[in-house]
Amino acid sequence: MDDITEFQENYLRMLKEKEQEELAKNADTITAFKKFMADKDVKLTDENFKYFQTIGIVATYPNIISYLHPSLVPDKEGLLDFKNLQQSFERKRFLNGYLYAENFMLMAHPYFRRGFHGVNNYAPRFVELFWNYDNPNIDTYISLDTDRVRINVDDSSYMEFDTWYGAKFDRNIESITDGTVKLRPPMDIGSSLNSFFFRDAYALDIKWATKDRIKSFQAEEFKTEEIKLSKYGKEYYPVRYIHAEYDLEKKEFRHFDGAIHFYTETEYYSRRDSDFNYNNKSSNHIKTLSEKLYKMNGQVGIDIWIEFSSHFLTGNPLVFEYFEGKYPKHIDEMLEKVRLRRNEETNSA
Numbered sequence: 001m002d003d004i005t006e007f008q009e010n011y012l013r014m015l016k017e018k019e020q021e022e023l024a025k026n027a028d029t030i031t032a033f034k035k036f037m038a039d040k041d042v043k044l045t046d047e048n049f050k051y052f053q054t055i056g057i058v059a060t061y062p063n064i065i066s067y068l069h070p071s072l073v074p075d076k077e078g079l080l081d082f083k084n085l086q087q088s089f090e091r092k093r094f095l096n097g098y099l100y101a102e103n104f105m106l107m108a109h110p111y112f113r114r115g116f117h118g119v120n121n122y123a124p125r126f127v128e129l130f131w132n133y134d135n136p137n138i139d140t141y142i143s144l145d146t147d148r149v150r151i152n153v154d155d156s157s158y159m160e161f162d163t164w165y166g167a168k169f170d171r172n173i174e175s176i177t178d179g180t181v182k183l184r185p186p187m188d189i190g191s192s193l194n195s196f197f198f199r200d201a202y203a204l205d206i207k208w209a210t211k212d213r214i215k216s217f218q219a220e221e222f223k224t225e226e227i228k229l230s231k232y233g234k235e236y237y238p239v240r241y242i243h244a245e246y247d248l249e250k251k252e253f254r255h256f257d258g259a260i261h262f263y264t265e266t267e268y269y270s271r272r273d274s275d276f277n278y279n280n281k282s283s284n285h286i287k288t289l290s291e292k293l294y295k296m297n298g299q300v301g302i303d304i305w306i307e308f309s310s311h312f313l314t315g316n317p318l319v320f321e322y323f324e325g326k327y328p329k330h331i332d333e334m335l336e337k338v339r340l341r342r343n344e345e346t347n348s349a
Helices: 002-025 027-038 062-068 082-088 126-131 191-197 265-271 302-310 318-326 331-346
Strands: 049-052 055-058 098-100 105-107 138-142 148-149 177-184 202-211 212-224 229-231 234-247 252-262 289-301
Touching: 002 027, 002 049, 062 148, 082 126, 082 138, 126 302, 138 212, 177 318, 191 331, 202 318, 234 265, 234 289, 234 302, 252 302, 289 302, 302 318
Parallel strands: none
Antiparallel strands: 049 055, 055 148, 098 105, 105 148, 138 289, 177 202, 202 212, 212 234, 229 234, 234 252, 252 289
């Protein structure tokens, strides 16, 4: 344990030294940005600047993007029109999640990052898909990091690799029976394997419902109880949420959005083993705090819906299982090895 503690201390010390080195190297850029913001009646100090190896030099100030570009007014759901953003900022296909101005870069919302944490890289591959998607028949909207901008305006990035899966699905959505579906990781694997191979998934809940020739889809992805977020000074359990509306006559989705639902501890434990009909079954109705992260309105094809849904719920084999009817091959191979080894240990005992 002492060795681990020493290693962690050395690693943190190394990160701090690297941060100081990068801040010093970019001192002129920081000074210029301070002056730029002072002209907008915003006083920044050294405390407003941090370096993260996954991002770069970041300036932090409450709602800083509103001072940088007053026209950045989100809609009532906190989203910005992505096409309008591209009229004022440059989008580069090889650095997804960022929009370029002359001396700063806007960033996609930190909840798109791994573990919902602001210092991590973006969780592949949703942001990449969103940044490179162009369809004149679909209006796209995105949530941005309103309190932070990157100020080293270059094309440097910190690359991470991830396994992702394209999902297939029965295109005859009209034949899907209304009702709820619940998917869980195998009950016979330990928490460490669940964390590694299922990205801490606890359950995936799905509901289909039809009304007036519109078939609606909802999905909620519950993580294990270790995954928590702090918001407004309170601790919550984050649950990714997808909603879509399919036009049965036009045979395409007319609306598609994604959000994070924030469950309190009581709500989380009450809901995670139930389904979307929980409020109909219980007198203790749950209405969670919610923050929308993206939406698409227009002629959204089934392939687009599947692809963006799969990557928004990044790394969760339960999504693949729902669309494909089975786990990815490497997950099946892992489960087979774990069970074989367990049987061998049992037989030799």
